[in-house]
Amino acid sequence: MFRDVVILLVEDDLGDQKLIEKSLNNERILNELITVNDAENALQYLQRCQDGEKESPRPDLILLDLNMPGMGGKEFLSRIKNNPELNDIPVVVLTTSDSEQDVLESYKLQASGYIKKPVTLQGFQEVMKDLEEYWFVVCKNFPQRQLS
Amino acid sequence: MQNSKNIVVLIVEDDPIDQKSIERAFSNQEMIDRVSVVSSAEEALGYLNRSKEQDGDSPRPNLILLDLALPGMQGKEFLKCIKEDEQLCSIPVVVLTASDNDADIEQSYKLYAAGYAQKPLNAAELDNIVKKLVKYWFTTSSLL
Numbered sequence: 443m444f445r446d447v448v449i450l451l452v453e454d455d456l457g458d459q460k461l462i463e464k465s466l467n468n469e470r471i472l473n474e475l476i477t478v479n480d481a482e483n484a485l486q487y488l489q490r491c492q493d494g495e496k497e498s499p500r501p502d503l504i505l506l507d508l509n510m511p512g513m514g515g516k517e518f519l520s521r522i523k524n525n526p527e528l529n530d531i532p533v534v535v536l537t538t539s540d541s542e543q544d545v546l547e548s549y550k551l552q553a554s555g556y557i558k559k560p561v562t563l564q565g566f567q568e569v570m571k572d573l574e575e576y577w578f579v580v581c582k583n584f585p586q587r588q589l590s
Numbered sequence: 591m592q593n594s595k596n597i598v599v600l601i602v603e604d605d606p607i608d609q610k611s612i613e614r615a616f617s618n619q620e621m622i623d624r625v626s627v628v629s630s631a632e633e634a635l636g637y638l639n640r641s642k643e644q645d646g647d648s649p650r651p652n653l654i655l656l657d658l659a660l661p662g663m664q665g666k667e668f669l670k671c672i673k674e675d676e677q678l679c680s681i682p683v684v685v686l687t688a689s690d691n692d693a694d695i696e697q698s699y700k701l702y703a704a705g706y707a708q709k710p711l712n713a714a715e716l717d718n719i720v721k722k723l724v725k726y727w728f729t730t731s732s733l734l
Contacts, residue, residue, distance in 0.1 A: 523702070526700075529699075529700055529702070530696055530699035530700045531699075532699070532704070532705075534731075540732060542734070545732050545733070545734055546680060546734055549679075549680035549681075549682065549733075549734065550679055550680045552673070552679075552702040552704075554682065554704040554705065555682075555704070555726065555727070555730070555731040556731050556732045556733075557730055557731055557732070558732055568730075569730055572722070572725050572726050572729070572730040573726065573730065575722045575725075575726070576705065576722055576723065576725075576726035576730075577705075579722065580705070580707050580719050580722045580723055580726075581705045581706055581707055582690060582695050582706050582707065582708060583695070583706075
């Protein structure tokens with residue numbers, strides 16, 4: 443059985459949530475976008491996935507903002523990558539920061555990409571298209587599924 | 591952000607025919623300044639150790655392309671070495687291999703591969719994959 447690609451978006455800004463939702467519409471890929479407002483909610487969501495809850499499908503990819511209220515994005519990234527049940531899920535940082543320090547720390551924590559948020563809808567669309575093409579056309583994911 | 595930088599890709603691949611075609615596909619991409627090819631994981635580690643000493647002939651790669659089935663040290667063992675090395679762990683490693691079995695895919699991601707692509711059957715498909723890969727890593731993403 444083929445299923446849609448599941449993307450978990452961890453983002454507190456409502457405007458950016460909308461822009462990303464609008465931009466994830468590559469017609470080659472069916473995706474289900476699950477949005478949570480902070481890292482704590484993302485961890486709870488992932489716990490429900492691990493518990494096998496049907497309405498909480500395991501994400502194939504996590505899109506992560508760095509600056510969030512409460513637990514920061516880097517702390518969340520570190521927890522995911524140190525959890526043997528979750529560390530195979532690619533986490534792509536999507537943030538307004540382009541400080542070299544943030545880029546370096548994110549890669550050291552095993553982010554699978556670091557994308558600076560574009561400022562226009564068109565910019566978001568281009569970025570999301572490249573991201574989908576790389577992760578869901580070029581790359582094979584686990585568990586494997588075929589995309590037509 | 592990347593345009594001002596010298597972009598270096600290291601390819602770890604033992605098959606001479608694959609070496610040539612992958613090297614060519616990367617060299618065709620305008621933004622890549624240098625493609626270095628090594629035939630084994632041991633050679634790759636030698637290269638990366640020289641890059642730590644700022645050896646001008648072995649510039650630090652921005653991205654590593656890794657075959658899994660290698661003579662001597664295997665691709666996964668190499669991946670583990672890189673990701674345990676404080677100075678090297680920030681370099682994204684993308685697996686490019688003939689295998690598409692679930693265990694290889696899962697284990698590679700667990701060892702923090704930053705992508706897993708299966709080697710395509712023809713040159714046109716390889717060019718297409720490399721083009722998308724280069725776009726993602728060097729235009730869409732910021733690298734160090």
